[in-house]
Amino acid sequence: MPIGRMLARRLVLVVPLLFVILLGTFMLVRLSGQDPVGLLAGPTATAAEIELVRASLALDQPIWVQFGVYLGKVVQGDLGASWLSNRPVLAEILERAPATLELMLWGVLIGAGIGIPVGLRAAFRPDRAFDQFSRFFSLLGFSVPTYWLGLIMLFVFFYLLEWAPPGMGRISLFLEPPPRVTGSYLIDGLIAADWEVASSAASQLILPVLCVAIICAAPIIKQTRAIALEVLASDYIRYARAQGLPKREIRAMALRNSATPIVTFIGTEITGLVGTTSLIEYVFAWGGLGQYGLSAIIAGDFAAVQGYVLMLALFSVLVFLVVDIYVTLTEPRAA
Amino acid sequence: MSATIASPRWVRRIGGISRRSPTLAAGVFIILGFAVMAVLAPWIAPFDPEFAQPRNVLAAPGGAHLMGTDGNGMDVFSRVIAGARWAFGIAIPAVLVGLLAGVPLGLYTGYRGGWFDEIAMRFFDALRVFPSIILALAVVAAAGPSLLNVVLVIGFLDSPVFARVVRAEVLALRHSTFVESAVSAGNPTWRILFVHILPNALQGAMAQTAVRAAWAVRISATLAFLGVGIQPPTPEWGAMIRQGAEYLVTGQWWVGVFPGIALILMVLGLNMLGDGLQDLLDPRRKAATR
Amino acid sequence: MSLLRVEDLHTHFISRDLDNQIQVAKALNGVSFSLDAGRILGLVGETGAGKSLTATSIMGLLRPPARIMGGRALFQGQDLLAMPDDDLNALRGRDIALVVQSPKSSLDPLSRIGDQLIRIRRAHRGGTASEAREKAIATLGALGIPDPARRMQAWPHELSGGMAQRVLIALALMNEPRLLIADEPTTGLDVTVQAQILDLLRDLVRRTGIAAMIITHDLGVVAHYCDEMAVMYAGAIVESGPVRQVFRRPAHPYTVNLIGATPERLRLGATRTVGGPPPNLKALPPGCPYQDRCPQAGADCTMVPPDVPLGEGHVARCHRVAA
Numbered sequence: 001m002p003i004g005r006m007l008a009r010r011l012v013l014v015v016p017l018l019f020v021i022l023l024g025t026f027m028l029v030r031l032s033g034q035d036p037v038g039l040l041a042g043p044t045a046t047a048a049e050i051e052l053v054r055a056s057l058a059l060d061q062p063i064w065v066q067f068g069v070y071l072g073k074v075v076q077g078d079l080g081a082s083w084l085s086n087r088p089v090l091a092e093i094l095e096r097a098p099a100t101l102e103l104m105l106w107g108v109l110i111g112a113g114i115g116i117p118v119g120l121r122a123a124f125r126p127d128r129a130f131d132q133f134s135r136f137f138s139l140l141g142f143s144v145p146t147y148w149l150g151l152i153m154l155f156v157f158f159y160l161l162e163w164a165p166p167g168m169g170r171i172s173l174f175l176e177p178p179p180r181v182t183g184s185y186l187i188d189g190l191i192a193a194d195w196e197v198a199s200s201a202a203s204q205l206i207l208p209v210l211c212v213a214i215i216c217a218a219p220i221i222k223q224t225r226a227i228a229l230e231v232l233a234s235d236y237i238r239y240a241r242a243q244g245l246p247k248r249e250i251r252a253m254a255l256r257n258s259a260t261p262i263v264t265f266i267g268t269e270i271t272g273l274v275g276t277t278s279l280i281e282y283v284f285a286w287g288g289l290g291q292y293g294l295s296a297i298i299a300g301d302f303a304a305v306q307g308y309v310l311m312l313a314l315f316s317v318l319v320f321l322v323v324d325i326y327v328t329l330t331e332p333r334a335a
Numbered sequence: 336m337s338a339t340i341a342s343p344r345w346v347r348r349i350g351g352i353s354r355r356s357p358t359l360a361a362g363v364f365i366i367l368g369f370a371v372m373a374v375l376a377p378w379i380a381p382f383d384p385e386f387a388q389p390r391n392v393l394a395a396p397g398g399a400h401l402m403g404t405d406g407n408g409m410d411v412f413s414r415v416i417a418g419a420r421w422a423f424g425i426a427i428p429a430v431l432v433g434l435l436a437g438v439p440l441g442l443y444t445g446y447r448g449g450w451f452d453e454i455a456m457r458f459f460d461a462l463r464v465f466p467s468i469i470l471a472l473a474v475v476a477a478a479g480p481s482l483l484n485v486v487l488v489i490g491f492l493d494s495p496v497f498a499r500v501v502r503a504e505v506l507a508l509r510h511s512t513f514v515e516s517a518v519s520a521g522n523p524t525w526r527i528l529f530v531h532i533l534p535n536a537l538q539g540a541m542a543q544t545a546v547r548a549a550w551a552v553r554i555s556a557t558l559a560f561l562g563v564g565i566q567p568p569t570p571e572w573g574a575m576i577r578q579g580a581e582y583l584v585t586g587q588w589w590v591g592v593f594p595g596i597a598l599i600l601m602v603l604g605l606n607m608l609g610d611g612l613q614d615l616l617d618p619r620r621k622a623a624t625r
Numbered sequence: 626m627s628l629l630r631v632e633d634l635h636t637h638f639i640s641r642d643l644d645n646q647i648q649v650a651k652a653l654n655g656v657s658f659s660l661d662a663g664r665i666l667g668l669v670g671e672t673g674a675g676k677s678l679t680a681t682s683i684m685g686l687l688r689p690p691a692r693i694m695g696g697r698a699l700f701q702g703q704d705l706l707a708m709p710d711d712d713l714n715a716l717r718g719r720d721i722a723l724v725v726q727s728p729k730s731s732l733d734p735l736s737r738i739g740d741q742l743i744r745i746r747r748a749h750r751g752g753t754a755s756e757a758r759e760k761a762i763a764t765l766g767a768l769g770i771p772d773p774a775r776r777m778q779a780w781p782h783e784l785s786g787g788m789a790q791r792v793l794i795a796l797a798l799m800n801e802p803r804l805l806i807a808d809e810p811t812t813g814l815d816v817t818v819q820a821q822i823l824d825l826l827r828d829l830v831r832r833t834g835i836a837a838m839i840i841t842h843d844l845g846v847v848a849h850y851c852d853e854m855a856v857m858y859a860g861a862i863v864e865s866g867p868v869r870q871v872f873r874r875p876a877h878p879y880t881v882n883l884i885g886a887t888p889e890r891l892r893l894g895a896t897r898t899v900g901g902p903p904p905n906l907k908a909l910p911p912g913c914p915y916q917d918r919c920p921q922a923g924a925d926c927t928m929v930p931p932d933v934p935l936g937e938g939h940v941a942r943c944h945r946v947a948a
Binding site: 017020021024028135139140142143144145146147148151152154155158159166167271272273274275276278279282283293294297298300305309312313316317 | 358457458460461463464465466467468469472473476477549553556557560561562563573576579580583584585586588591592595598599602603606607610
């Protein structure tokens with residue numbers, strides 16, 4: 001029941017947020033001072049295409065009617081057509097989303113798998129050598145440009161050592177992608193029992209995933225350490241020591257109490273990680289949503305940008321929702 | 336300890352601060368190094384950073400070209416040195432823009448509260464849904480890739496951070512005795528804000544400046560790498576990495592590696608400086624690490 | 626033999642300032658007292674006098690930069706300060722129990738009350754979970770908590786301040802300790818709840834014959850609930866003795882000031898002493914630490930003051946006091 005209430009409260013907050021973002025993307029095109037038809041249809045549009053776009057925008061109506069028309073289309077899943085490819089934006093986004101999700105999922109899992117234990121260990125023995133090292137590593141992770149890390153990875157593992165395949169897409173150019181089930185080439189390859197495809201997909205994944213993991217481990221280490229230190233300095237841990245509870249139990253208590261804030265932090269980090277992932281995709285020609293968004297922004301493909309921005313917002317909302325559900329389930333105070 | 340007693344106070348102060356926060360000391364050291372490099376660039380650099388030698392393209396490091404030459408035959412070492420000027424030249428004004436926009440906003444929203452505060456905070460929340468690099472990229476792409484635009488965009492994207500810090504301080508200070516007595520003494524609002532509250536609220540914002548400068552250097556380099564910010568052949572590190580990217584997979588690593596290392600060091604130095612400053616200025620944070 | 630006998634306890638805070646100079650704050654400067662079973666000792670003094678630090682030093686709960694520089698704390702004849710960490714940890718919560726002043730934040734927020742009670746029992750005494758559960762219900766019931774079996778299911782955040790303080794006392798009693806240290810147990814509670822909690826503590830000592838030490842800045846609490854009292858100033862006990870004796874004939878000028886500053890002597894509620902800033906522990910004057918604020922200070926006060934016995938265990942550390 002508390003989950004139902006929480007979901008309802010969330011939705012009430014989400015609707016205005018999405019409304020503001022839609023208004024923003026709408027205004028981005030209308031207020032740029034240029035002809036919205038030209039922006040949305042693109043510089044290569046034919047006269048017929050321009051007419052089509054003009055007719056669909058209700059431009060002869062007042063601006064709030066135009067916004068209404070835009071809203072109506074978005075609700076129906078019509079995000080317009082990209083002028084780079086001339087295809088519906090929604091279809092292009094859905095096609096590319098799994099590639100990005102696959103990259104982020106593995107990256108975050110590995111990044112958290114490294115970051116949380118390192119941060120905890122650093123916090124349990126502060127100011128020791130391990131703590132100093134982990135602090136330096138996390139500062140370094142904050143400072144390394146994402147794309148440069150990707151380039152160096154390619155240089156070392158592809159050019160110098162010849163261990164990794166070239167950074168060109170999600171699967172060897174000589175192989176056909178597996179039949180689509182989940183959209184992840186690795187998992188779909190395994191499902192189709194096509195080992196060649198699966199192993200190619202896996203070897204293509206390694207370097208970009210490693211980059212995402214390294215970049216995302218840095219803030220996780222830093223924040224996990226800070227959270228655990230705060231818990232360790234809390235009244236209840238100090239009191240547990242005063243009660244003479246065994247070290248093992250005190251540590252378990254600290255871990256349990258750190259879990260919720262750490263998960264919440266990782267949730268907020270995932271949103272920021274979209275930027276990191278986009279740059280990694282750009283360097284590795286990954287062909288996911290991040291690369292799509294970057295090229296659309298750089299090229300000025302406004303319909304695609306609008307759709308991409310909306311997807312980002314929806315994604316963030318979804319991640320926050322998952323975090324909220326987790327918190328509601330684990331936190332007695334939230335009930 | 337007898338040795339430290341004999342030494343002058345400022346030497347002891349440096350020793351004390353480095354002991355308290357080695358991170359801060361290392362950060363200051365790195366940034367001072369870059370500052371010297373930036374100021375003395377024309378005298379240190381062996382070549383003009385934009386002097387192209389078409390017959391000496393992609394020369395490996397060594398000889399006259401310590402870090403080799405790039406695809407245009409320009410000396411990478413000289414360009415890396417000159418890049419420090421661009422890094423400071425973007426980061427310092429960008430942080431100033433962020434402070435100038437964010438601090439008054441934080442002062443006002445924190446002091447006044449009400450609907451304006453509410454709207455500003457919700458707007459900042461909505462911005463947080465998007466990764467900052469995507470926002471910066473979108474605005475710079477739309478506004479055009481000039482140096483001024485890059486600085487303004489980074490500055491304005493920074494301003495919510497400063498606004499939040501200042502706002503939080505103002506909220507804490509607003510009901511303090513000295514502000515209440517200033518109000519009852521009949522001081523006008525602007526005077527209370529700028530004379531009574533600002534000096535006390537600024538410390539938190541100042542602790543953020545180094546970290547925000549690190550972010551500014553990173554983002555401006557990323558924009559240049561994506562071809563949207565500063566354009567080649569300007570010796571900006573991100574733009575140089577972009578030039579070097581294609582050569583990395585063919586073996587001419589020096590074009591992209593050296594500017595990358597310079598960029599990491601500069602950002603690392605600023606981050607260390609910022610981390611150390613926060614340690615030093617925020618006693619609560621330090622207490623938590625003890 | 627006393628249950629607890631503290632002798633010449635010194636605790637310092639040692640740190641370095643920004644000029645890389647070593648700073649020593651002498652927080653405890655030779656604290657000595659003793660406490661017998663079945664007695665309640667009130668430790669009073671202003672904030673920073675070292676009351677809580679005395680307790681944490683004895684219990685081995687100091688964290689850097691605090692460090693014990695000397696002294697002994699004999700508990701049942703064993704020196705707690707010389708005891709290995711693990712032995713002391715086994716003693717804490719079993720033989721010496723602590724009740725602190727922020728009960729709500731001192732309970733593990735992610736464990737139900739019952740589980741916390743069971744946990745501490747089993748950590749020290751072993752036994753089965755159901756034995757511990759029975760003991761927990763009985764302890765809660767003995768503390769006057771209605772429907773203890775149901776209360777076991779409660780989360781800490783659901784408790785009122787007074788209820789949380791009772792739970793803390795229950796936690797302290799789960800292993801039948803010999804010594805109970807209550808550090809400002811009623812700060813932040815309603816006046817009526819304060820009285821209930823303190824009544825509870827006093828009855829407990831009378832019934833079970835354990836010893837208790839109540840740390841407080843409230844002279845009313847001392848007057849109403851304690852048998853002995855010790856007044857702390859600048860990390861030392863300046864006057865101690867039976868409560869009635871000290872209140873009737875306060876000898877040390879600081880105690881006189883303290884009792885005089887309580888407008889309604891025996892009223893419950895917070896009192897603060899007046900008459901100057903707290904002493905700078907980093908630069909204590911030689912001799913008596915109270916000389917800067919003392920109305921009767923003279924030239925001899927720069928000499929270390931003697932402990933003057935005033936009869937029936939009443940002692941004051943002052944040059945101005947005649948036996």
